[in-house]
Amino acid sequence: DEYRKYLERDSALERRFQQIKVDEPSQEETVQILRGLRDRYEAHHRVTITDEALEASANLTDRYISERFLPDKAIDLIDEAASRMRIRTMSAPPSFHDLEEEIETVRKEKETAIESQEFEKAANLRDKERRLTNKKRELEDEWKSDEGGPRPSIGEDEIADIVSMWTGIPVFKLTEAESRKLLRMEDELHKRVIGQEAAIKAVSRAIRRSRAGIKDPKRPGGSFIFLGPSGVGKTELARTLAEFLFGDESALIQVDMSEYMEKHAVSRLVGSPPGYVGYDEGGQLTEQVRRKPYSVVLLDEVEKAHPEVFNILLQILEDGRLTDSQGRQVDFRNTIIIMTSNIGAATISRNTPLGFSVADEMGLSYDDMKSRIMGELKRVFRPELINRIDEVIVFHKLTKEEITQIVDLLLVRLMKQVAEHGVTLQLSDAAKDLLVEQGYDPTMGARPLRRAIQRLIEDPIADQVLLGGMAEGNTIVVDRDGDEMAISVTTPDGQTTKVSSTPAPAPDVVPDSSGQPVPAAAGGDEAGGQPAEA
Known part of the structure; x- marks a missing residue:
């Protein structure tokens, strides 16, 4: 972007340089680069960097930090992990602090002697302060140059901590506590979403696949279509999922698709074209995901959107990325895509399911009702969009x-x-x-x-x-x-x-401007309509 903005447009300047394109190195090449730099960072931060830390740095930055390139982001990760370890383990010896306190005491005594015009005593205290200051400097140099002590080690756990701090989620090892939390994910979601067993089970399965690292790395962490009548928990499940995964409901990016019914409004998702108003502001969808790549994206009432929107969704669901109007690639691989729709709500409202396997009063089981709604869904959405969805989930009416x-x-x-x-x-x-x-x-x-x-x-x-x-x-x-x-x-x-x-009835007294209670006006002339006659 910088080359295109500053150099390419100036042909006279560009022809005086030879363009050399440097491709991004692979993870294996990045590890070799980090091994070449390891001695410098170990000497500077006085730590020991293990091979596991180098491999984890290349792997995790390539997987979770998409807006930067290797080896730059991996080097920064190693540098920050080493500096944090150095600060954490760096502590001055007790004698150093005692010396600082003694210097401060001598300085105060010297100032007191000067104020009382005891100049000979002040001169002696000045000399003592200089000797203590020199001793402090020697002790500080000896402490900083001490190479004999054991150096702290940087491993894969320290690297994972930094990536977690950058991204906001645990990214490397599933701890025992987190594993238990994921295994009982259904119970956690049921604390806020009542009923809807099928929806919660389907979402939980997809999240466990994603966090276990066995999903397709090029696609979003999960993609769902929520169908069902109004007020049954579709949006609430999305909010609960955002809080469960990322610790905060603000990780939910909600887009009302009814605002994109016209063809010209579709460009607002990725940003206005060059020359149009709002070009520098970015897209309403891409900009939010770019700033918050770990989030739940809720596309509300997606059936109301213009058909051109579905072309954008196809790229997100298949490749896990989207290019905005400024040519930047926005990564959707760490998002959960949820689309809600009222398609088939009329069918659900005519049927009151008593359970997922028990037929209702019209003889339709939950599976039969879902098959009917899927028929309506296929008449509205194109097959290539439905085939890219992980699961279509039907929410039943609340009992x-x-x-x-x-x-x-x-x-x-x-x-x-x-x-x-x-x-x-x-x-x-x-x-x-x-x-x-x-x-x-x-x-x-x-x-x-x-x-x-x-x-x-x-x-x-x-x-x-x-x-x-x-x-x-x-x-x-x-x-x-x-x-x-x-x-x-x-x-x-x-x-x-x-x-x-x-x-409650109106009170008999009301406070005036000074806060004192006065009788309420009875209306008419006394209320201030016309002044009373003298």
Whole structure:
């Protein structure tokens, strides 16, 4: 890029130089280069660099750091690993610190003697300070030039630590703790995603293949199409997967494909062509992945995108890379590609599966329903796109039992928010049953449940917070009273006050600009419409 930008456009300058193209060395050649440089780095950092460290440096940088080239990135990795080890093991001897403290004491005594005009004593202290400073310098030179002690060793684990720090994920050895975590990945995902056994099993299998290093190295870590009705956990599974793999939900790159329905909007994914507005900004998809190569890419409602978008997806799914408008190759090999679609949602809404092998009320099992939806999917997507997907996953409708479990998840979030005000929230089983009754809609998933919690619990609590009725240490007890919630507030001394589930009336007094309570305006002329007649 730099040659093309600065030299190639100046033909007079270019013809005065001979162009020599240097190809990137292979991993084996990089290891040989590192062996030639090893003595210099060992002497500079005073460490021992093993052959395993050199091989791991070439292998891991070639696998995980795609925006740079060998041997540059491997040399930087060796340099940083050695410098970190040197800093970690470098410590001054105790006598050095004692000498520094003595010099500081003598310096203070000298300044005190000067202030009291004891110049002879100050001169003696000055000479003593010089002798101690020279002794400190000699000790420091002896300490730095000491070659007799054992040198720390740089191995493959130290190299892996640096790569993990650069990329944000463990990349070399699967530790025992991480292995156990991957083996029980289904249980971890089920903590936030209720039901959807088939989806979670399929995703977990793909992730284990990727982390075990037996997947196709040229393709993304996993590619899925999530099908199913709204509100059943498709996006939530993507968020949970991002947090599980990369430790943070911000590792989720979400792209709303309904914004790319027109052909001219497709270029925004990879960046505007030269001469158009936004050329220097990069693509909305490529730029995010380039800055965060270890992420979950969620393409929401992919069926709404223009057919030209599918040509871009073909390259990502097959080669694991994409070239943006500025000619930079963006690596997708370390991403998880998830596409969501509402194709077949109508078919699912007409069938309420009781299980994956049990037929539903219309006689359709889960596998039969999936085959029907696959038929609809093939009419919308081209075969070459479907063939590049690791697995097409159908999300079934949520049952009433699953909605009950989701209630507990949503209430945990609400309890944490209330606890920030120093208030405890308690719900009875009858209150949870009312939330399930009010929020269960097989066709809408879990979203009506969230609205029911807002209407029945959050709104009355919010009114009490604004009215000052939620003091620190109080306990909010929520129970059922017919088709309504019975909410009461208990103070630490045992006094209980009932809270109305209807919106709170306007207060009789309101604070003025100085904070003093004044009667609320009754409206009309007194409220400030027209001035009162004298």
